[in-house]
Amino acid sequence: MSASSLVQVIQEAQCIVIKVGSNVLVRGTGLDLPFLYTLAEDIHELRQAGKKVVIVTSGSIATAMVKLATPARPKALPLKQAYAAVGQLGLMWEYERAFRVYNIPVAQVLLTKGDLENRKRYLNSHNTFMALFDLGVIPIVNENDTVATDEIRFGDNDSLSAMVAGVVNADVNIILSDIDGLYTANPQLEPGATHIALVSSIDEQVEKMAGNSLSSVGTGGMITKMQAAKICMNAGIHMIIGCGRGNHALRRLMKGKTRGTLFEPSIDAVSAKKRWILQSLTSKGKLVIDDGARQALTRKDASLLPIGVTGVQGRFERGDCVDIVGADGVAVAKGLALYSSDEIVRIKGKKSTEIEQVLGYTNHDDLVHRDNMVLYNA
Structure with a gap:
């Protein structure tokens, strides 16, 4: 696939994560x-085009090494x-200063992989990001390295992004x-290595x-980037590895002036989530719905509103998977609940x-x- 396809993916994207x-x-x-x-300027251009942007950044340990005049990366985990x-x-202060030039507010979001593997905390994180988008704020994410060790051990926040x-x-x-994509071999050791575009x-x-x-350079390397690519592709999300060396690295990638490797999913994001x-998910309870809600779900591709729910079976938390059944007990759908069973008991049948x-x-x-x-039935 040509560089124009990589550019097209960026141009058509509405929400972009930049690691x-x-x-x-x-x-x-x-x-x-x-x-x-210059990265801040490039992201400013993306936002002017109506795109939402999240930054996942590494560099906190490296920044401290400079601040504390430490020549070698610390090895002991507590020291790291x-x-x-x-x-x-210091890292966040420089991001703050860079985006202040364009009057763009930023927010620090510290996460661990455990936060995103727990469904309830995952939904809380999602809601926070959506609120930051609504406020016009750029979330800047880093792994919470003072309590988590994954980034320190496996490197560079690739999977986190x-x-x-x-x-x-x-x-x-x-x-x-520091490399413009995937090669058939290490291009620094084998000058004849071939760049892989797609x-x-x-x-x-x-x-x-x-x-x-x-x-x-760095702690992750290409192997962790392949792990990140698998996560993205399985979720229906494109991933691009591009060279970040030099000023306006993102702009050059967006305009096709530098090459990269595009990892293309075979399934769209919504279909991947539904699969x-x-x-993969076991239902923790059931929501019983009336005929009006059944028709809205099956014929109008609607979401399930509380007014259409007549009963709640089982106990579950927000984010758990539930079965949606008709009054006759026949399963209609399966999905992720946005409220707990206790909450739904109180608001079922309500507008x-x-x-x-309530x-x-x-x-x-x-x-x-x-x-x-x-x-x-679909």
Whole structure:
């Protein structure tokens, strides 16, 4: 696939996650400020085009190494976590200054993989990101290294960026690295190595290429980027590895002036989520609906509203999977509940506008959103 296809993916994306590795963000004497400030300008252009952007950044440990005049990366885990705590403050301050030029507010979001593997915390994270988008804020995500060790041990937030892309329903995850994509071998050791422009599936041969073409700097390398690509592709999200070296690296990639590797999913994001719901999740309870709700779900592709629910069976929490059944007991659909069983007992049969009056708060107008629901007759 040509570079224009990679450019087209970025142009058509409505929500973009951009992962910035420490190998492009930090240079020997500290943060590469020209890179950071031109990155802010490039992201400003994306936002002017109406796109939502999330940044996943590495670099807190490397920033602390410069601040504390440490020549070598610390090895002991508690020391690494301490360095991460020291470096995170300076890292976020420079992001704040870079985006202030364009009057763009930023927010620090510290996550662990455990936050995104727990369904309830996953939904809480999703709601926070959506609220930040509504406020016009750019979320800047880093792994909470003072309590989590995954990034420190396995490196560079590649998998975290892929997981965040799923949380925010991104169209593409762009990883800015010190290499312009996947090669058949390490191009620094084998000048004849061939650049791979498009990957449609990750098989044993592609994984072997990744093992032989590690990026030269950083803790992750190409292997962790393949892990991130698998997560994205299985979720129906495109992923791009592009070179982050130099000023306006993102702009050059967006305009096709530098090449990268595009990882193309074979399934769209909504279909991927529905397949996951159908095949992987065990239902924790049931919602009994009336005939009007059944018709709305099956004929109008609607979400399930509280007014159509007549009964609740089982106990479940927000984010758990539930079966949706008719009054005759026949299964209609399966989906992710946006309220707990206790909450739904109180608001079933009510209008959406009455949720806040009954509960004292409202998370959503619907109980199960159509994008998180699989109809059995479909």
